[in-house]
Amino acid sequence: MRKKGLSIVGSVLLASVISVSVCTPSTQAITPDEYVQLGFGFFPHYGLNTYTGTAGGDGNPQNFPSTLFAPTDFDANQWVAAAKDAGMDYVIAVAKHRYGWAAWDSAYTTYDIETSSTPNLDVVKAIADACAEYGLKFAIYFNADDRYHYPNGVMGNSAYTDFAKNELTELLTNYGEVIAIWFDHAKAINNAQAAQLEAHVKSIQPNTLVFFHDDDKAADSDVHVTELVNGDPPVGNATPWEEAWTLYTDYWSYTNNESPAAPWSSASYTANKVRYYNKRYASFAVSVPPGPNGKISQAGLDLMHNIGQILRWKQTDDRSPLVTYSGTWADQSNTSYFKSTDRNSSQAGAYAEYTFTGTGVRLITKKNSSTGIFDIYIDGTKVSTYDSYASSGVFDAIAYETTSLANTTHTIKMVVTGTKNPNSTGTGVNLDLFEYSVSPAQAQTDTIVDDTNAAITYSGTWNHISRAASYDGTISYSSTQDAYAEYAFSGTGVKLYTQKGAGGGKFDIYVDGVLQTTYDSYAASQQNKVLAFNKQDLAPGNHTIKVVVKHTKNANSNNYFAHLDYISFH
Numbered sequence: 001m002r003k004k005g006l007s008i009v010g011s012v013l014l015a016s017v018i019s020v021s022v023c024t025p026s027t028q029a030i031t032p033d034e035y036v037q038l039g040f041g042f043f044p045h046y047g048l049n050t051y052t053g054t055a056g057g058d059g060n061p062q063n064f065p066s067t068l069f070a071p072t073d074f075d076a077n078q079w080v081a082a083a084k085d086a087g088m089d090y091v092i093a094v095a096k097h098r099y100g101w102a103a104w105d106s107a108y109t110t111y112d113i114e115t116s117s118t119p120n121l122d123v124v125k126a127i128a129d130a131c132a133e134y135g136l137k138f139a140i141y142f143n144a145d146d147r148y149h150y151p152n153g154v155m156g157n158s159a160y161t162d163f164a165k166n167e168l169t170e171l172l173t174n175y176g177e178v179i180a181i182w183f184d185h186a187k188a189i190n191n192a193q194a195a196q197l198e199a200h201v202k203s204i205q206p207n208t209l210v211f212f213h214d215d216d217k218a219a220d221s222d223v224h225v226t227e228l229v230n231g232d233p234p235v236g237n238a239t240p241w242e243e244a245w246t247l248y249t250d251y252w253s254y255t256n257n258e259s260p261a262a263p264w265s266s267a268s269y270t271a272n273k274v275r276y277y278n279k280r281y282a283s284f285a286v287s288v289p290p291g292p293n294g295k296i297s298q299a300g301l302d303l304m305h306n307i308g309q310i311l312r313w314k315q316t317d318d319r320s321p322l323v324t325y326s327g328t329w330a331d332q333s334n335t336s337y338f339k340s341t342d343r344n345s346s347q348a349g350a351y352a353e354y355t356f357t358g359t360g361v362r363l364i365t366k367k368n369s370s371t372g373i374f375d376i377y378i379d380g381t382k383v384s385t386y387d388s389y390a391s392s393g394v395f396d397a398i399a400y401e402t403t404s405l406a407n408t409t410h411t412i413k414m415v416v417t418g419t420k421n422p423n424s425t426g427t428g429v430n431l432d433l434f435e436y437s438v439s440p441a442q443a444q445t446d447t448i449v450d451d452t453n454a455a456i457t458y459s460g461t462w463n464h465i466s467r468a469a470s471y472d473g474t475i476s477y478s479s480t481q482d483a484y485a486e487y488a489f490s491g492t493g494v495k496l497y498t499q500k501g502a503g504g505g506k507f508d509i510y511v512d513g514v515l516q517t518t519y520d521s522y523a524a525s526q527q528n529k530v531l532a533f534n535k536q537d538l539a540p541g542n543h544t545i546k547v548v549v550k551h552t553k554n555a556n557s558n559n560y561f562a563h564l565d566y567i568s569f570h
């Protein structure tokens with residue numbers, strides 16, 4: 001085993017000569033603050049670990065041949081659709097865990113998907129493609145240790161550093177925009193290695209955030225990342241933060257239990273944790289690990305769906321300036337109220353009014369033995385009269401709920417009647433908070449139109465070639481001024497994908513004959529399946545999208561090429 005390790009180290013040293021050290025301006029930066037604002041992410045742990053029967057990094061990787069990796073029904077679209085359904089906005093793909101096994105075919109090792117039971121499945125690509133399809137951001141987990149190729153440790157080992165850089169070059173070049181590289185187990189490397197890896201990542205995608213999961217390298221991390229078991233961000237936290245955890249008991253990856261475990265199996269518990277971390281300026285990323293077949297279990301899907309049903313409701317407290325009051329209202333406080341606050345009035349005709357944009361709204365009140373009756377109006381029309389009497393106190397009572405409003409701006413109004421039912425000892429009514437919701441998360445069913453599709457009209461000189469890294473293995477390109485490609489579709493949203501590289505030039509993108517943007521496809525290093533244009537607010541009906549070659553370029557580019565890889569619409 002040691003010999004095998006050493007021979008790979010040798011080839012790694014040779015390969016390191018081809019490293020990339022250039023700077024690429026990106027147009028789609030994400031800042032640490034924006035990362036935190038994403039709020040809720042999916043961190044599905046899946047890879048060789050799923051098939052070893054051991055928790056994560058346990059055991060000697062030499063005992064785990066690559067052929068153990070054998071999904072029968074792999075479906076990254078299922079994972080990402082479930083993430084969207086849960087209200088998540090990004091996915092962290094586990095490209096390489098501590099065993100050192102690569103979930104893509106790396107040119108720098110054979111301990112990867114190439115020698116697995118599914119050599120043609122690129123797990124990283126499948127997740128990246130699904131994220132593009134469903135509109136989620138894409139990040140990559142890369143364990144900083146590597147117990148297969150470097151069983152004696154990676155600390156201070158320059159051959160390892162070069163090997164890691166080469167693998168990172170592949171990950172940052174072939175899968176489009178990567179918002180973050182999540183280096184786990186960073187205590188395995190020293191500070192100089194961490195600095196080199198960070199510089200390398202940013203030399204390829206300058207706006208990719210770099211995280212080191214390891215307290216002694218926290219200062220070097222763009223976002224402070226913590227496992228939930230290691231503690232929460234403090235109250236008043238102002239450091240960009242991500243908390244991460246698994247919803248299964250045994251480990252981050254599937255081991256032998258395909259069901260989420262208590263307390264996380266409760267959708268309200270998990271949704272409340274998301275809100276808890278978001279209030280502390282932290283995003284929350286969770287694993288619901290796919291099983292050995294390559295899919296998330298039904299129990300996992302159900303939990304994710306139910307979390308999404310809760311998170312689609314956003315809270316507006318009674319003290320929010322967005323709520324306007326008329327008449328006399330008294331402030332109340334009790335830790336059982338949302339934000340510990342409530343307002344109460346018994347004055348007939350007094351009202352509280354709230355304007356929101358969405359498809360659903362709820363009014364949350366407190367019932368007790370001394371509360372009375374109020375009316376509820378939506379957009380000026382009385383929709384309900386609510387009796388808030390109860391023989392004993394009830395917090396979080398939903399006095400009114402609708403989920404069937406048109407997706408536009410509405411007003412809900414609570415009007416005090418000064419009346420009560422005979423059992424009640426008073427006429428006062430309580431407003432704790434309003435909740436409003438947007439349309440239920442829906443899996444976007446985009447239709448993909450590859451560049452080879454006969455329905456695309458090409459004018460002028462275009463080349464149509466095979467290229468393995470492009471969508472469906474094809475790409476079309478031109479450097480002829482005013483050459484164009486045009487496609488007609490029916491729908492409300494359209495995206496256009498290109499590639500970027502050292503010879504990339506500029507092209508115009510038109511929708512319905514109106515210039516939308518001029519796209520500069522230059523990048524110092526090759527980037528494939530790059531989203532060049534995204535418009536999602538079209539009126540329902542027929543539209544056209546057109547790419548027109550400018551034959552202009554920025555000063556760094558060595559050519560004028562415009563590429564069309566594919567179009568998607570819905």
Ligand SMILES: [Ca+2]
Nearest residue numbers: 105106109114
């Ligand atoms: Ca390989």
Ligand SMILES: [Ca+2]
Nearest residue numbers: 318338341432
């Ligand atoms: Ca409140």
Ligand SMILES: [Ca+2]
Nearest residue numbers: 451471474565
């Ligand atoms: Ca293509």
